[in-house]
Amino acid sequence: MKPQVAPGAETLKLIRALIAFPTVSRDSNLELIDYVRELLRPLDADVRMTFNHDRRKANLFATLGPRGLPGVVLSGHTDVVPVDGQAWATDPFRVTERDGRLYGRGTSDMKSFIACALAVAPAFVQRGLHTPVHLAFSYDEEVGCLGVRGLLADMVQAGIKPLSCIVGEPTEMRPVIAHKGKQSYRCTVRGLASHSAYAPYGVNAVEAAAEAVAFLKQLARRHRDRGPYDRGFDVAYTTVHTGVIRGGTALNIVPQDCVFDFEFRNLPGDDPNALLQEFEAHVRGVIEPEMHAVDPRSGFKIVKMSEIPALDTGAEAEITALAQEFSGSNDIAKVSFGTEASQFQVAGVPTVVCGPGSIREAHKPDEFVTLAQVAQCETFLRRLFERLVAGGR
Numbered sequence: 001m002k003p004q005v006a007p008g009a010e011t012l013k014l015i016r017a018l019i020a021f022p023t024v025s026r027d028s029n030l031e032l033i034d035y036v037r038e039l040l041r042p043l044d045a046d047v048r049m050t051f052n053h054d055r056r057k058a059n060l061f062a063t064l065g066p067r068g069l070p071g072v073v074l075s076g077h078t079d080v081v082p083v084d085g086q087a088w089a090t091d092p093f094r095v096t097e098r099d100g101r102l103y104g105r106g107t108s109d110m111k112s113f114i115a116c117a118l119a120v121a122p123a124f125v126q127r128g129l130h131t132p133v134h135l136a137f138s139y140d141e142e143v144g145c146l147g148v149r150g151l152l153a154d155m156v157q158a159g160i161k162p163l164s165c166i167v168g169e170p171t172e173m174r175p176v177i178a179h180k181g182k183q184s185y186r187c188t189v190r191g192l193a194s195h196s197a198y199a200p201y202g203v204n205a206v207e208a209a210a211e212a213v214a215f216l217k218q219l220a221r222r223h224r225d226r227g228p229y230d231r232g233f234d235v236a237y238t239t240v241h242t243g244v245i246r247g248g249t250a251l252n253i254v255p256q257d258c259v260f261d262f263e264f265r266n267l268p269g270d271d272p273n274a275l276l277q278e279f280e281a282h283v284r285g286v287i288e289p290e291m292h293a294v295d296p297r298s299g300f301k302i303v304k305m306s307e308i309p310a311l312d313t314g315a316e317a318e319i320t321a322l323a324q325e326f327s328g329s330n331d332i333a334k335v336s337f338g339t340e341a342s343q344f345q346v347a348g349v350p351t352v353v354c355g356p357g358s359i360r361e362a363h364k365p366d367e368f369v370t371l372a373q374v375a376q377c378e379t380f381l382r383r384l385f386e387r388l389v390a391g392g393r
Contacts, residue, residue: 005372005375007116007371008119008378011119011374012374015104015107015111016095017035018115019093019094019095019104019105020093020094020095021035023080023106024080024081025082025139025142028056029058029078033060033078036118036137039118040064040118043125045062045063045064045135047060048060050154051150052146052147057147059136059139059148059150059151061134061135061154061160062135063132063133063160064129064133065128065129065130065131065388066130066132070162071131071132072165072388073136073164073165073351074117074133074135075136075148075341076110076113077137077139077140077340078111078138078139079139079140079142080106080111081109083365087365088365090103090104090366091104092104092105092365095107100370100372101368101371102368102369102374105367108170108357108368108369109170109357109359109362109363110355112369114137114168116378117135117168118135119378120385124382124388128389130388130389131388133385136151143306144307144308145339145343146306148344149343155347163350165319165344165349165350166351166384167344167351167353167355168377169339169341171353171359172358172373173373173380174329174332174333175327175329175331175333175353176311176332176335176354177311177312177313177314177315177317177332177334178230178232178233178312178334178335179310179311179337179339179353180239180267180268180310180335180336181307181309182264182265182306182308183304183306183307184261184263184304184306185262186259186261186302186303186305187259187261187303188301189258190205190257190298190299190301191205191254191257191258191291192254192295192297192298193254195254196251196252197252202256202294203254203295204254204255205248205298206247208258208287208291208298211286212260212287213242213260213262215282216279217242220240220241223238230334233334234334234336238264239265240263240264242260243262244260244261245261265338268311269312284300308338308340309342309346310342311339311345311353313351313352317352319350320332322384326383326384328379335353335359339353355377356369356373356374356377357373358373
């Protein structure tokens with residue numbers, strides 16, 4: 001099958017429709033999920049739904065083709081990051097086509113992949129799939145891969161054991177076999193307020209937090225300078241990053257409270273828990289004793305916000321070979337950003353990441369995907385479906 005030079009009309013229609021749902025992670029995705037359910041209704045799909053605690057968001061897991069057989073999962077998240085404060089040249093929730101590009105929030109990350117899967121599937125379902133295809137569309141990926149956990153738990157409980165999974169995050173259609181893990185934490189520092197003229201009688205929460213953040217920076221430099229390294233990654237070492245800090249009310253008040261958020265993005269095989277233990281040992285053994293000497297109630301509270309395991313699929317794995325075949329390239333890659341692929345791997349499903357668009361365009365104003373990338377994705381999925389119609393896997 002020759003690669004297409006332009007995407008089909010149905011795919012473009014679906015991209016426009018999906019982008020028009022403003023499924024920012026803080027908001028509901030139910031209208032988009034209902035839209036997808038209606039699209040799947042004529043395909044005799046077996047649809048399973050799982051919801052968040054207040055039922056404002058849902059995952060959809062649909063099986064196309066024969067029931068009771070292990071199939072191939074096509075996975076994507078339905079949520080997008082906010083556009084607040086970004087200077088867009090176009091309406092972010094209305095696709096604008098210009099110069100071979102489709103602009104809109106989610107065009108790259110990652111509704112174009114979902115649209116391709118929904119557009120390609122019907123013709124092959126009509127022909128008859130020998131191996132089922134599972135469509136797994138989740139919520140809240142952008143805030144820690146939260147939704148997919150419920151989807152996978154339901155899948156396991158239902159006794160569904162897929163052969164493999166392809167997650168359509170933007171990789172420029174290069175099969176990705178590994179990505180870093182991520183653990184994020186919120187650190188709340190409690191001090192003791194006082195007049196700044198009597199600073200020694202207070203406990204400065206901002207300064208204590210600053211000491212802790214400086215230690216995190218030391219950990220970051222150590223990994224940069226001493227590794228361990230994996231040169232297959234664009235950032236070849238585990239990173240440590242502090243992204244948010246808030247504290248203090250006025251210059252003449254010793255601040256009582258400070259909060260900061262930090263994260264570890266670890267290479268496969270590099271233990272982020274060891275980093276956390278080292279950080280906690282420094283906080284408890286070096287910073288807190290001086291705080292407690294003034295006020296025993298002062299100190300640090302560290303709470304995990306999210307965790308994404310690292311992905312490490314072997315270059316020799318069957319799903320890797322298939323992704324290379326369907327993409328028409330022997331190229332494989334490793335990336336520093338996290339995806340829900342590792343959650344599927346933890347559930348025992350061999351998984352690769354391969355989808356249209358570039359991660360460099362994700363989360364930015366004027367996010368876009370090229371028409372050529374969308375066409376490549378259609379060709380990839382048609383090759384996959386052709387194999388499953390023929391009885392292969």
